[in-house]
Amino acid sequence: IAGITQAPTSQILAAGRRMTLRCTQDMRHNAMYWYRQDLGLGLRLIHYSNTAGTTGKGEVPDGYSVSRANTDDFPLTLASAVPSQTSVYFCASSDSNGNGGDTQYFGPGTRLTVL
């Protein structure tokens, strides 16, 4: 593995179903992020984690949950999917030193369609 991987690449999901999007990085970055990207809108932060064992809410956290059991993995779960969660989801990571200005590196994305 080199960088950040996400799985699945794409998924079609029935409304009401539970879904977990997987994200793994091998760069030993302490910070990880989940974004959604919708046409005409900027990347919007869903949840983030500054270090293993801690998580925080971003701009659009409702309907999503995350966990950070270790440094490498940061799964995003949709407990009960709704059509408005149709989007492209990007996972990112950064080597955060607490001083800001940390470059974020992105995974290839998961294209999710909720019907």
Place this chain on the structure above:
Amino acid sequence: GQNIDQPTEMTATEGAIVQINCTYQTSGFNGLFWYQQHAGEAPTFLSYNVLDGLEEKGRFSSFLSRSKGYSYLLLKELQMKDSASYLCAVDDGNYQLIWGAGTKLIIKP
């Protein structure tokens, strides 16, 4: 509130120069990033500015004026492969990036 503005779309000719502007209003400021995103792909890092002035990196340069809340990305000697969206993002000092909606750059031969 937090706001990042950049043009939705721009068109330029192969071999020419194009300047993509970004204005921002954020609660804090710890630097400004430019990312490139080709259609269907992930954003990739281009540049980071935290001090006023111009940073040059090959065909790409990025400028920042903190007092004006303004940045631009300058692309020289445009190539067809430069057709992509260019995303402006500000580190607001709270471990988060605030993202603009992106500028889609179309390069014509």
